[in-house]
Amino acid sequence: MNRKNTIPIIDSCSLDLNNKTTIHIDDLSDYVIKHSNMVFPHKHNFFHFVLFTKGSGDHIIDFNHYKIKPFQIYFMVPGQVHTWNFVGDEGGYVVNFSVDYFQSFLLRTDYLERFSFLQGKIEHLIFELEGPCRAQATNILDEILSAKSSGLSEDYIRTLLLQFLLYVSICSEKEQKDGSNPYNHKIFNSFQQLVEQQFKSTKLPSVYADQLFITPNHLNAICKSYIGQSAGEIIRNRIVLEAKRLLINRNLNITEIANELQFKDNSYFTKFFKKSTDLTPEEFRKQL
Incomplete structure (x- = not known):
């Protein structure tokens, strides 16, 4: 361990x-x-x-x-x-x-x-x-x-x-089906993999769209068709999830977590987190 x-x-x-x-x-x-x-x-x-x-x-x-x-x-x-x-x-x-x-x-x-x-x-x-x-x-x-x-x-x-x-x-009813458009299915899976690899450093949907050789609007349409969320929401949700995981460790202060997630400063990270969760990082940590 x-x-x-x-x-x-x-x-x-x-x-x-x-x-x-x-x-x-x-x-x-x-x-x-x-x-x-x-x-x-x-x-x-x-x-x-x-x-x-x-x-x-x-x-x-x-x-x-x-x-x-x-x-x-x-x-x-x-x-x-x-x-x-x-x-x-x-x-x-x-x-x-x-x-x-x-x-x-x-x-x-x-x-x-x-x-x-x-x-x-x-x-x-x-x-x-x-x-x-x-x-x-x-x-x-x-x-x-x-x-x-x-x-x-x-x-x-x-x-x-x-x-x-x-x-x-x-x-399982949860089994992922290719549906009528295998191309969209592949794009969506590739986007999820890219987000998992890059969410700390890359926070703009347009950058992911460029890597997938499609427009941001097309990427948004594909994401919404699969899980009802925009590409931006998927990226933000992944960042918030990682922030929550890091907040479990009380040996890390908020500034260290903001740095780990590559926010430019503590204040910007706090605003981002509160906008997504209605709690500041400190308030979330107190609830754990």
Whole structure:
């Protein structure tokens, strides 16, 4: 775990620094007991998902609160901040796998981008499996548990995990469809990736539009058609999210956070943050 600069980062899929496994699967109730000391805001550098078969309480991901429901599944990507407040009656499965888990296995290195729930977008983050999908989903996870505990080949376990991801993408109403315009879909995904890479240094939609070889108006139209937000709103929301993540760490003062996000001064950052949240950074931090 790295606490040096910002938010605590869990940097081993097994949550055991002596075990550098690239995939970890566990019974949820056992996992929560074993890692009861993890109930504080933190982030991972690996993919993480949980399928609840029962339970109650709350799970907080990037400052959004979710009530736990049976057969609810949520996915988290590296960098997202979360914590939980479970009642103690939870059951299900938890899976962690490294970013490069499929890298040597799949010809297409960008294959995981087809799964909208592995892109870290709130609108695709969490959903409930419908009745017909539940048995098959849990059967696949049981197979992974059995294969892992039996020491079966890593490639076999990879095929099972990929089968699970494909099956969930079929079952999920949140699955991203290419729709009637694959070009727009590609542009939108490329814009989201650029924002993730550049939001600190590049805050103007026109700069992103130039990189995508389209006009700002065209970019806005594409963004609104997919999630009902303009390109500028998407950029601002990403900056605000990162600011909130940084505000968790009380070792960072507001000026340091403003500098990290490349605002010209503390005052401009405070005005930007308050306009988006109705709170100053200090007021937001007091609520944490």
